[in-house]
Amino acid sequence: MLRSAIKLHKIGVKFISTNPSKRTTESISISKRDDYYKNLGDSGEKNDLKPPGWDEALPYESIPGPKPLPLIGNMWRFMPYIGEFSDMPQTDMYQILKNKYGNIVSLKGIPGRNPVAILFDVNDMEIALRNEGPFPLRTVAxxxxxxxxxxxxxxxxxxxxxxxxxxxxxxxxxxxxxxxxxxxxxxxxxxxxxxxxxxxxxxxxxxxxxxxxxxxxxxxxxxxxxxxxxxxxxxxxxxxxxxxxxxxxxxxxxxxxxxxxxxxxxxxxxxxxxxxxxxxxxxxxxxxxxxxxxxxxxxxxxxxxxxxxxxxxxxxxxxxxxxxxxxxxxxxxxxxxxxxxxxxxxxxxxxxxxxxTLLYFLAKNPDKQQCLREELLKNLPKKNSPVTKEVLNKSPYLKAAIKESSRIAPTAIGNLRTTVKDLVLAGYQIPKGTDVMTMHLLSSNSDEIFKDAAKFIPERWLRATEDQYSTKNVHSFAYMxxxxxxxxxxxxxxxxxELEVATARIIRNFELSWPHEDMTFSGNLLYGITKPLKLRVKEL
Structure with missing residues (x-):
């Protein structure tokens, strides 16, 4: 629940300059860096070590981000009526933020809150999450x-x-x-x-x-x-x-x-x-x-x-x-x-x-809905045939459809953590005790990571899929x-x-359609549909 609470970071951007966040640590020995992050760790005994590239990295204070105003800081940027991003879908807002500032953005100037570094690159996300230790720290409610x-x-x-x-x-x-x-x-x-x-x-x-x-x-x-x-x-x-x-x-x-x-x-x-x-x-x-x-x-x-x-x-x-x-x-x-x-x-x-969200995507994509139904017809020969664990184990397309729906519109759009050791992310020093947020909403909707990312293609997740759509070719931290x-x-x-059982039962009994304009998605604590779910159903 809490890791989805990140509309806080809906912020505006007005200052465009050279982009130091493009700086990388590619000049550092990859093997040395990987060894450092692999051995750091979980017991906390080596938390005082500085990672490779620390001295070459830019200080945390130089991470780009929107400049806070006196007294009100950056709060105004996502407030109703006056906030420049208050009504924009989160996917669009974060994409603009990434385009203007790069793969890491510092949000500060929120009264009563610690500054947070927002991560957009999946490699940085992996480093941050793999080094959270045995007792991960995250902001609690x-x-x-x-x-x-x-x-x-x-x-x-x-x-x-x-x-x-x-x-x-x-x-x-x-x-x-x-x-x-x-x-x-x-x-x-x-x-x-x-x-x-x-x-x-x-x-x-x-x-x-x-x-x-x-x-x-x-x-x-x-x-x-x-x-x-x-x-x-x-x-x-x-x-x-x-x-x-x-x-x-x-x-x-x-x-x-x-x-x-x-x-x-x-x-x-x-x-x-x-x-x-x-x-x-x-x-x-x-x-x-x-x-x-x-x-x-x-x-x-x-x-x-x-x-x-x-x-x-x-x-x-x-x-x-x-x-x-x-x-x-x-x-x-x-x-x-x-x-x-x-x-x-x-x-x-x-x-x-x-x-x-899943029912919407199935209604919007009748060909994919039919693929799922054909699988269910084999496993549930009658409309009221019991859904059992054996049935679910023989329903890979059902599981793939759920994953694909959650990829496009995840209820939790990111993870918030407090670092337990010094890290180098996107070419910047991230000291121990820093709040970082991994922005998976963009990575899971990126055409650079998922081919035709906006399209609902459950086949991505099937083991039999070997082409360019297969998630076997995708960074494992792009979807969380x-x-x-x-x-x-x-x-x-x-x-x-719950999702598997309910979806199987619904699709086995009804044909869903969506004769309306496309759905929009947004949310404060949780991401989801923003319009009435007026599905049209036909009894099978």
Whole structure:
């Protein structure tokens, strides 16, 4: 969630001069440099070493970037009405930024925030991410940390969750969570539950298609995908059917309120954590609303978790059938609460937006949709044939379509890290403790890296593809939808499973089309579609 929070860096550019960021370290012995970065490392024992080329590199202060104005710094550049890039799609904005300043840009002059070096070159991205150490440091949502560790100690007991802590504390939590959320065999146990939710979503799509003569989804269909996402993660995290997709559910139902509160939370989180942090000095109206919203989310989630834990005891559920929070609670209840809440919060917008993007691209590209359907017809001979792990294992085009959609419009468009050692990036000295951001949105949409990058071509990701479109020829750090290394997204296997099951079920039942102008994409914390997802569907 947090690594996508980078609209903060939507900045304007007015000063054009010679471009020192084109400076490289090619004159340095490649082998010496590679040996340095390979051996640096992970224990931190050699963090005081200077990398090859350090003395020849330009100082950090000379990295080009927009000049801050007195008092307001660079904040004005992405503010509504006055900001020169406030309404521009992020792909266009970052491309202009890269074109004017080069492969590295320094953003400074944001009150209450550290300067950040934005990286556009995939080789620099690789160096930065491969040298993050065993306890990667990244900017956390300070507002969440403050809420969990200060305001609601009664619930979290000093355990803020993976997104809220750093260092060894983060590592201890991750070590508990990884065996449950990162093991394929564990996650695959939930395929049946996911399929039940996907059936509900298909039933709703069928209902909506009959409500107008064009068989189109309603303007608020994106909200239906949020409900699907919450229902799916609720079954996995809590072993609870929340009833999110009930068509007759009132608009003020608890699941709908939960989704609305999460959406409001993200809006306020952007204001609190990525604009000047006035709330740190005075209790602002935004902070008060934020606390009230988080109280609702926390209390509701805690109620769900307590019910789930009591049910596991009363019914003596076998270990291999326990939900994620039930399993975690047997190790540490505080971690179970924090992780369960993170799953519910992070699993709504992220997965919901990703499915919306994928369905759009499939509707927009009927030939690719047909390729996927032909694969599914073989594996799901009947429309209601169960989706199983065996079916998914025999569906490479399904997985390729998900990857291709996330390449063009990734929900998380970059990774933010704090360096744990001195590095040389783009010919500049990057001292230990510097914030750096790897801008994968541009690299994954670059024609120099992906041939015909704007085109939706799932075949890129198939093992059988050997031509110029094959991703075998692409730098491995050009595409990072779930991050990299120890701090990559802990829910990536769960998210992919949800997407695979739902997409298989939808495409097997419907033919999708898009008789509208092209979709646009943007976002503050999360990147996604910006117009109503009015898919036209035809029953198969």
């Amino acid at each position: 300070e507002s969440v940390t403050y809420y969990r560790l200060e305001i609601r100690k009664d619930v979290f007991g000093g355990v803020g969750g993976l997104a809220s802590v750093q260092g060894e504390e983060w590592f201890k939590i991750r070590s508990v969570v990884n065996p449950i959320l990162m093991q394929p065999r564990t996650i695959q146990q939930y395929v049946g539950s996911m399929d039940k939710v996907a059936h509900e979503l298909v039933d709703n799509i069928r209902y909506f298609s009959k409500q107008n003569e064009n068989n189109e989804m309603p303007d608020d269909f994106q909200g239906e995908l949020y409900k699907w996402a919450l229902e799916s993660v609720g079954l996995v995290a809590l072993d609870r059917h929340l009833g999110c997709l009930h068509l007759n559910a009132p608009k003020d139902s608890e699941p709908q309120q939960f989704i609305s509160k999460v959406n409001d939370m993200f809006v306020l989180m952007y204001q609190l954590d990525f604009l000047p942090p006035i709330w740190k000095f005075i209790s602002t109206p935004a902070l008060k609303r934020y606390v009230k919203i988080l109280d609702y989310i926390t209390d509701t989630t805690l109620k769900y978790i307590e019910e789930s834990l009591n049910r596991s005891i009363a019914e003596n559920i076998p270990d291999d059938q326990l939900s994620v929070t039930q399993r975690l609670a047997k190790i540490d209840k505080r971690i179970a609460v924090a992780t369960g809440m993170d799953m519910l919060i992070a699993g709504i917008d992220t997965t919901g937006k990703t499915l919306a 939808p779930f991050g990299f290394g120890p701090r990559s997204c802990v829910g990536k296997r769960l998210a992919n499973l």
